[in-house]
Amino acid sequence: MRWCCESLLPLAPEPEHEASEKGRLLFAGPVDFVKGVVAMNGLPPADRPEVCFAGRSNVGKSSLINALTGRNGLARASNTPGRTQEINYFALGEHSYMVDLPGYGFAKAPVAVVAKWQALLKNYLAGRPTLRRAFALIDRATASKRSTTRS
Ligand SMILES: Nc1nc2c(ncn2[C@@H]2O[C@H](COP(=O)(O)OP(=O)(O)OP(=O)(O)O)[C@@H](O)[C@H]2O)c(=O)[nH]1
């Protein structure tokens, strides 16, 4: 078994060649920003599968999308927590969406604005029929914080 050197967590085994080639091809094609959504009625038509990235503000959700797609600056990343303030849709060709969510925990934004994001997030996660996976990113330094662990 391989171990992550910093946290001594076990790492997933290396994928088979065929699987890793499929993964490479998935992100090698066109990737486009579609839109930023601020209300459920602004979501694009639910006509293809999508995955989303959730987690505390500043955990690296937007950076991960840039790293996966190999396109710096596609998703806007920043040192300031609360950078992503909308549900941002990115299309992988015409077959699926990747969704960058606003963070929670300590965003530098007014309380009322953050409360609005949280309500939107809950509705999105509970009600989007084509959402196939929600990846929750956890920074090990803040993994035990209440906003990370509560359901
Ligand atoms: N050291 C380190 N820093 C990272 C990593 N990923 C992202 N960062 C930095 O962390 C900061 C926040 O990254 P973002 O990708 O904007 O984080 P986010 O989760 O999208 O944040 P919000 O949009 O505010 O919710 C940026 O300064 C990144 O450069 C990583 O793997 N390692």
Ligand SMILES: [Mg+2]
């Ligand atoms: Mg972000």
